[in-house]
Amino acid sequence: MEIRFRSESYERLEVDAHFTGNWPPAVVKEYRLCLHYLRQAINIRDIAALTYLEFHQLDGDRTHQHSLYLNDEWRLVIEIEGAVFDQILVIVNIEEND
Helix, strand or coil: CEEEECCHHHHHHHHCCCCCCCCCHHHHHHHHHHHHHHHHCCCHHHHHCCHHHCCEECCHHHCCEEEEECCCCEEEEEEEECCCCCCEEEEEEEEECC
């Protein structure tokens, strides 16, 4: 899938091996692994099939966003843009799990 980044720092976090963005090393490692899986996915069903990422839609005023767990403490928040057969994932944020 095509991936875009809401913030330049999230793009840099994926490609710059020396950049950590002040995130814990374990979070950075899981973020990069998660992005690898997202890039390999053909559509949202492929992502949902990766049950260990616990892909789900957020609640309340954030129903336009989805979450993927990086580990027990941190999650990756994404938005899905485009049509069913031409979807783009937008990396929005790394945040603590609720």
